[in-house]
Amino acid sequence: MSLALVKDTGPRVDVPGTAQFSTFFVAGRLYGIDVRQVQEVVKPLPMTQIPLAQPYIRGLINLRGQVATAIGLHQLFGLTQSTSRELMNVICRCDGNLVSLLADDIGDVMELSASQYEPVPATIDPLIRRFMSGVYKVSGPLVSIIDSDKVARFLSTQN
Amino acid sequence: MTQGSALQKPVDSLGTPPPGPEVAKDAVTLTKGEDGTDTIQVQVVQLDKLMNLAGELVLIRNQVIQHAKGAHQTADFLNLAQRLSLLTSDLQNEVMKTRMQPIGNILNTLRQIVHGTAKDTNRSVDVQIEGADTELDKTLIEALKDPLTHLVQNAMDHGLELPEERKKCGKSATGQLKIQAFHDAGEVVIEIIDDGHGLERAKIGAKAIERGLITAQAFESMSDRDVHHLILVPGYSTTDKVVDGLSYSGGMEVVRRNVEKIGGVVDLISSKGRGTTVRLKIPLTLAIIPALIVRAAGERFAIPQIKLVELVRVEQSEDGSAPCIESLQGQPVFRLRGTLLPLVSLSAILHKEPANTGFAAAAVNNIIVLNVGERQFGLLVDDIEDSIDIVVKPLSNFLKSLNTYAGATVLGDGSIALTLDVPGLAEHVRLAPEDEPTSSAEGATLATEESLNNRSDYILLDIGSLGLYSVPIKQVKRLEELPASSIETAGEQRVVRYGDLILPILKISDKLGLKVNSPSTTQASDQPICVVVVEQNERLFGLEVQRILDIFSTQLPLDKRATDRPGILGSMIVEQQIVGVIDIGAMIGE
Numbered sequence: 125m126s127l128a129l130v131k132d133t134g135p136r137v138d139v140p141g142t143a144q145f146s147t148f149f150v151a152g153r154l155y156g157i158d159v160r161q162v163q164e165v166v167k168p169l170p171m172t173q174i175p176l177a178q179p180y181i182r183g184l185i186n187l188r189g190q191v192a193t194a195i196g197l198h199q200l201f202g203l204t205q206s207t208s209r210e211l212m213n214v215i216c217r218c219d220g221n222l223v224s225l226l227a228d229d230i231g232d233v234m235e236l237s238a239s240q241y242e243p244v245p246a247t248i249d250p251l252i253r254r255f256m257s258g259v260y261k262v263s264g265p266l267v268s269i270i271d272s273d274k275v276a277r278f279l280s281t282q283n
Numbered sequence: 284m285t286q287g288s289a290l291q292k293p294v295d296s297l298g299t300p301p302p303g304p305e306v307a308k309d310a311v312t313l314t315k316g317e318d319g320t321d322t323i324q325v326q327v328v329q330l331d332k333l334m335n336l337a338g339e340l341v342l343i344r345n346q347v348i349q350h351a352k353g354a355h356q357t358a359d360f361l362n363l364a365q366r367l368s369l370l371t372s373d374l375q376n377e378v379m380k381t382r383m384q385p386i387g388n389i390l391n392t393l394r395q396i397v398h399g400t401a402k403d404t405n406r407s408v409d410v411q412i413e414g415a416d417t418e419l420d421k422t423l424i425e426a427l428k429d430p431l432t433h434l435v436q437n438a439m440d441h442g443l444e445l446p447e448e449r450k451k452c453g454k455s456a457t458g459q460l461k462i463q464a465f466h467d468a469g470e471v472v473i474e475i476i477d478d479g480h481g482l483e484r485a486k487i488g489a490k491a492i493e494r495g496l497i498t499a500q501a502f503e504s505m506s507d508r509d510v511h512h513l514i515l516v517p518g519y520s521t522t523d524k525v526v527d528g529l530s531y532s533g534g535m536e537v538v539r540r541n542v543e544k545i546g547g548v549v550d551l552i553s554s555k556g557r558g559t560t561v562r563l564k565i566p567l568t569l570a571i572i573p574a575l576i577v578r579a580a581g582e583r584f585a586i587p588q589i590k591l592v593e594l595v596r597v598e599q600s601e602d603g604s605a606p607c608i609e610s611l612q613g614q615p616v617f618r619l620r621g622t623l624l625p626l627v628s629l630s631a632i633l634h635k636e637p638a639n640t641g642f643a644a645a646a647v648n649n650i651i652v653l654n655v656g657e658r659q660f661g662l663l664v665d666d667i668e669d670s671i672d673i674v675v676k677p678l679s680n681f682l683k684s685l686n687t688y689a690g691a692t693v694l695g696d697g698s699i700a701l702t703l704d705v706p707g708l709a710e711h712v713r714l715a716p717e718d719e720p721t722s723s724a725e726g727a728t729l730a731t732e733e734s735l736n737n738r739s740d741y742i743l744l745d746i747g748s749l750g751l752y753s754v755p756i757k758q759v760k761r762l763e764e765l766p767a768s769s770i771e772t773a774g775e776q777r778v779v780r781y782g783d784l785i786l787p788i789l790k791i792s793d794k795l796g797l798k799v800n801s802p803s804t805t806q807a808s809d810q811p812i813c814v815v816v817v818e819q820n821e822r823l824f825g826l827e828v829q830r831i832l833d834i835f836s837t838q839l840p841l842d843k844r845a846t847d848r849p850g851i852l853g854s855m856i857v858e859q860q861i862v863g864v865i866d867i868g869a870m871i872g873e
Contacts, residue, residue, distance in 0.1 A: 172699040173582055175633030176685055184691050184699045189339040191691045191699060193679040221679035279681035 141238050145260075147231030147267060148214055151203040154231060154265045161216050161272040165230055168210030185224055187215065192222040195275070202251035218276030225275070234267065236260045254278065327421065330381050337371075337378040338674035338693075344371040345671075345695045379420075386464050386473070387415030389428050393435045393462060400439040407446055407457040408439070414464035419471050423565055426545045427473070430538040434475045434561050435462070437534060442479035442559050452556060454478065459558075471565045478558035482511045482551070494518055503841060503852070504739040504755040507820065511551045515539045543706055546572070546589055554821060574673045574692070576700060577651065578666035579629035583700040585673050585692050590705040592652040592659060594667060595619065599646055608648055617650060617661055621836065626650060626661040627712050629703075632687070655709040662708075671695070675702055687711050740836045742815065743862065747829035748797040751862045754815060758867050760823060761816040762831055770812070779825065781816070787871075788814060788825040794870050795850045817867050824871050 145156030146165065171183035171194055180199035185192050192215060197203075211226040240260045244253055255278065257271040344367055351364035390412050401408040419427075443449075443458035450456055461476040488502045491513045502510070513519055514535050539549045546566045553559040566572070566589075574585040575594075597617065599607045608615050608626065615626040650661040673692040682688070686707030691699050740756035769779050770788060777788040792799055814825040841853035841864060850869040854861050 170698060172691075172701065174682065174685070174688070174701065175580055175582070176687060177682065181682070184701070186693055186697055186699050189335065189342075189693060191676045191678075191693070193682060219680065221681065223679065279679075 142235055143238075145234050145236055145267065145269065146214065147234055148212065148225075148227035149229040149231060150197045150201065150227050152228075154267050155197075155227075156234065156236075156260070156267045156269050157214065157216065157225075157272055158269075159233060163215045163217055163222075166213045166215060166224075169213060182226060185213065187213075187222065187224075190222055192224045194224040194226055195279070196226050198226075200275070200278075201255070202249070216272045216275075218272050219280060221276070221279075223272075223276070223279075225270075225272075234260075234262070236262065236267070325381070327382075330378075333378050334382060335674075335676075337375045340371050341375055341672070341674065342693055342695055342697075344368050349695070382421050383418035384421045384424055385416045386419050386424060386427075386471070387412075387417075389424060389431060390415050390462055390464065392428075393431060396432060396435055397439060397460060400436065404439065405445065406439065406443055408443060408460050409457050411459070411461045412463070413461070417464040417466060417471055419565065420567065423545055426541065427563075427565065430541045430563070431473070431475070433534050433538050435460070438475055438477040438479065438559070438561075442477040442481075444480055448480075452480075467564075471567060473563045473565065474560055476558065476560045481555045481557055481559050482514070482553040483555060484510050487511065487513055491516075491519060500841065501739065504757055506757045506818070507554075508552075509757065511553050515549060515551070540706070546587065552821075572673060572675060573670065574702065575651070575670050576668040576694070577629070577649075577664040578668060579664045580633045583668065583694065583698070584629070584664075585700050585702045586651065586653070586662075586705065587689070587702065588670070590653050590655070592654050595650040595652060595661070597648045597650060599648070608650075615663065619652070619661075624650075624652065624659060624661045626663050628663040630663075630665065632708065632712060653705050653709075655706050660709060660712075673700075673702070740834060741862075741864065742831060743833040743835055743857070744791070744815070744828045744865075745830040745832055746791040746795075746797070747799050748792045748795075751832070751857075751860055752791065752865055753835075753857075753862050754817065754826070754865050754867060756834065758817045758819065759815055760818050763814045763816055763825070764811045765814055765825075766811050779814075781823065781825070784823060786814075786816065786823055786825045788812075788827050789870055790827045791865060791870065795848060795865075819867055819871055824867075826865075826867075826870060 144159045146159050146162045147154055147156045148165075149155070166187065169185045169187070171185050173183045174181055180196045182194040182196040182199075185194055192213070194213065196211075209228075211228060212230050213224040214227055214230075215222065215224050217223070240262060242259045242261060244256045244258060248256065252268070255270050255274045256268055257274070258269045260267040260269065344364075347364050348368060351361045394410050394412060397408055397410045400406075438460055443460065444452070444454075446456035449458065459476075459478045462474070463476070464471060464473045466472075484507055487510050488497075488505075491497050491510075492499055492502060496513060496516055496519055497505070515538075517536050519536065535549075542549050542563055542565070548564045550562040550564070551559065552562065573588040575588060575591060577584055577586060595617070597608055608617050610616075611623075615628070617624045617626055649664050649667050651664060651667070652659055652661050671694075673694075675690040675692055677690050678685075678688060687704060689702045689704035689707070691701055694700050741753040742756055742759055742762075744752045744754065746752050765779055770777050771780070772778065773785065773787075778785050779788060780786070813828050813831055815828060815831070817824050817826060835857055837855060837857060841855055843853040850866055852864040852866040854863045856862070
């Protein structure tokens, strides 16, 4: 399932119009990432652990010969609930690095309109807030939008 | 390959724009070369991708060969697999060649630096550059830019004297600085040669002792070369003044670290008054390196062969009859041929086990003896798997702070192994206990330092006179037995032909003015003579002795009170006997 070639002509989140988001679940909550930031979504892959690395750096995976670094969103978002089952890989290019965001489940690609957009409410836990660029009020669960650039910035400042 | 703008643009192998039509569009430009041959400009990104693919192909080939040799083997399949193997190797070599660039680009910027600095400091310098067309992997050339700039700056600031000084020493007022690059046995050698005042042994020694890097006794027995290398050791600084916020040896340590990072080695050759040569040995390419795959903490790791000294397998025996791993203050150590080798367990490092839990040796232990700068340590691993060529891939930027890893590699079975960064690992072990200085890991490092600094090795000699004598092994190049007939004379000096050299033969007992024991123990004219070949100031001399008795190692200081004549440095007690230590400098009349 490769989403990289889906070219979205619509404007970005901060501009009125519609945008497409690749959605996924972490600890039962629904998150979305702009499809243009996602390279592809792949099934669980064997992982090589990196001893001494930060707890949210879960390991390295072999993506057709490319080495991707797997980031545990549970750990990154400070969600204590940790699942033992295998996690899906949302592959993004963050700041030149190939990164896999580990999610419990993959949702649909959603086309969301700017009229549904809200900035991040002030009450959101800063642990997650620092990665969010907004919220979409869709029917059903709210979609928290994760900005992979913000994740990349966090990773490079933390290490 | 043309030196077009596309190649000179620095491109991080990972920091490339996402693949898309905008890259492919102008990735290749066709031009007519000056000599009429067609050349094209290719984006480095494109070459990096090709390199990656070639690397992948190598891995697949390895798997196919495994398969061909396995259960499915048929003659045809094996044949095909072997042809695939050959083609893949060729392809890999060719792709590697496309990444090569002449080193001239940076050497020529060095020339500008020299001219600029010469003007600023009122020095007159003649720069020679040789081997500018020597080719090296592009990434290596980038990585060498800083160390080379540093070295040239050093030679200018500290190596070459001011014109007045030079005239006083009888040299021409214009200093000579030569930068040369050439290929040597699969490596690229870059030398920076100045004819300045060279490194001063006494100055370096005094500073190193002051900094606690060596002891005064250790300094006595160190060869000039070892003393010069002290300026590469972390924590050493010899500058009297700091130039532009940059101190000479502080820089040297950084230079060494940067060169080692790309798998290179720094060497120093210096003679007082005549100048200094800094030699860098750099591998041709970093892309594919031989490595040892080991297992620890449930994962596999690759260790670059270049850092590897030897592998030791130790079986623990209950009665202690065989050599086994011992515990020193809770830290594992091993007596490797008489020297205490500190051990660290890779699993323990990676799992951050507290240092004071002690160490329990397994029934069978695998020790990987690794070389870090001037010292060695043993890495305990759970298992040693295989020795293979690996393609090292860089880690994500945000993993760079983990200095224990140099990169990652995809193994033949598709799984990923981390490549260990040996200097980083050593640093990790040493730095860990900084907040708890009493920790035993610190002790392990100190033990190495002590064993290096305080222990000195000597060769015990019978010089044909009463008493025992010895020479420090550091200055000994070789021990030779030469037929008496090979001795010739040059004037009054006895000499032998030694390779291309003429080796002067000096008889220790004569030089010391000692009586020879009795005629019966002196050599008959047809007997071979024992010669200890020593090196002093880069020249070789042969010391004739009656017999070479033994090698011993001691930590005892030299007692200088009991020297009755010039030519004896001092004496020490070895196994209840007094042994005189011969001053080689005095022997050869310095």
